[in-house]
Amino acid sequence: MTVEAFAPAKVNLTLHVTGRRDDGYHLLDSIVVFADVGDRLRITPTPKTILRISGPLSQGVPTDDSNLVIRAANLIGATAEIELEKHLPNAAGIGGGSSDAGTILRVLRDMTGTPVPDNGLSLGADVPVCMHAKAARMRGIGEDVLPLDHLPTLNAVLVNSMVALPTGPVFGNLEMKENPPMPDAIPANLDAPAFVDWLGQMRNDLEVPAITVEPAVTATLNALNATQDCLLSRMSGSGATCFGLYPDATTAKNAAARLQSNYPNWWIRSTRLS
Numbered sequence: 001m002t003v004e005a006f007a008p009a010k011v012n013l014t015l016h017v018t019g020r021r022d023d024g025y026h027l028l029d030s031i032v033v034f035a036d037v038g039d040r041l042r043i044t045p046t047p048k049t050i051l052r053i054s055g056p057l058s059q060g061v062p063t064d065d066s067n068l069v070i071r072a073a074n075l076i077g078a079t080a081e082i083e084l085e086k087h088l089p090n091a092a093g094i095g096g097g098s099s100d101a102g103t104i105l106r107v108l109r110d111m112t113g114t115p116v117p118d119n120g121l122s123l124g125a126d127v128p129v130c131m132h133a134k135a136a137r138m139r140g141i142g143e144d145v146l147p148l149d150h151l152p153t154l155n156a157v158l159v160n161s162m163v164a165l166p167t168g169p170v171f172g173n174l175e176m177k178e179n180p181p182m183p184d185a186i187p188a189n190l191d192a193p194a195f196v197d198w199l200g201q202m203r204n205d206l207e208v209p210a211i212t213v214e215p216a217v218t219a220t221l222n223a224l225n226a227t228q229d230c231l232l233s234r235m236s237g238s239g240a241t242c243f244g245l246y247p248d249a250t251t252a253k254n255a256a257a258r259l260q261s262n263y264p265n266w267w268i269r270s271t272r273l274s
């Protein structure tokens with residue numbers, strides 16, 4: 001039996017860093033949503049785990065046991081032949097590897113009935129929310145995932161200038177470790193324009209340190225801000241991917257087309273976030 005699965009891009013609409021644990025990991029308060037662009041996986045149970053990687057963005061993705069897909073199968077103790085088709089840039093703040101791992105954990109859990117230890121946290125702070133793969137408020141270092149069922153769908157453009165930005169150095173450059181969290185209650189049942197207004201009052205605390213490590217983030221945000229009808233632009237996760245929010249699918253598609261013609265070598269996708 002072969003199962004086909006989709007590993008969506010993860011987008012941090014907000015990312016407040018609220019403290020730092022003794023082990024160096026940072027406490028987060030983040031609204032995480034998922035895109036309709038992502039990697040594709042085909043999983044077939046076999047006696048030995050084999051990984052095959054293809055797709056337009058497979059370059060640079062580890063093919064050995066360090067790949068998060070293999071680590072996810074090992075964590076659950078299952079073996080499978082896994083075909084991974086990479087469509088997401090890696091080390092990009094949109095959880096390409098984490099979403100692959102979260103998807104494998106979900107599929108193998110459902111196939112085998114084996115519970116996932118710590119919801120995959122040992123594979124990465126982003127893996128529990130990526131295993132959930134639906135809108136959520138993420139707190140702790142990533143282990144505390146609270147589903148958010150009443151967010152409006154947002155029309156967005158994702159932009160990555162094709163520079164890989166590893167997560168560790170960005171946290172390392174964050175000067176102020178204790179910043180205010182989001183309000184206790186995330187507004188529910190707002191329409192998209194009102195929710196985008198509210199998001200505008202929130203932050204990504206990693207934007208400044210990411211720009212210190214990789215100035216290309218500023219160019220990406222400037223390019224989004226220059227597009228017609230862009231309501232809000234912000235970086236996702238630790239970067240370098242940024243997103244713009246638009247009033248509807250048409251304005252988002254037009255902005256993506258314009259950006260792609262101005263920046264032919266960048267990774268640019270219009271998408272719906274939910």
Ligand SMILES: C[C@@](CO)(OP(=O)(O)O)[C@H](O)COP(=O)(O)OP(=O)(O)OC[C@H]1O[C@@H](n2ccc(N)nc2=O)[C@H](O)[C@@H]1O
Pocket residue numbers: 012015024025026027028030092093094095098123124125126127140141142167168171236237238239
């Ligand atoms: C920042 C976020 C926000 O969603 O996204 P990305 O930019 O990676 O997509 C995540 O917390 C990243 O999750 P993930 O990429 O799984 O991180 P991990 O592999 O566990 O950690 C990589 C490094 O980031 C730092 N790190 C990560 C998470 C966290 N809560 N505090 C940290 O300080 C640590 O230096 C760690 O060594």
Ligand SMILES: Nc1ncnc2c1ncn2[C@@H]1O[C@H](COP(=O)(O)OP(=O)(O)O)[C@@H](O)[C@H]1O
Pocket residue numbers: 060061062066067068069089090091092093094095096097098099100101165166167237238239
């Ligand atoms: N299946 C995978 N896809 C992409 N990257 C992977 C994968 N497995 C391991 N990695 C490694 O994980 C690192 C972080 O990848 P990713 O989750 O895409 O980025 P981010 O945490 O910035 O969102 C990359 O540098 C890459 O070497």
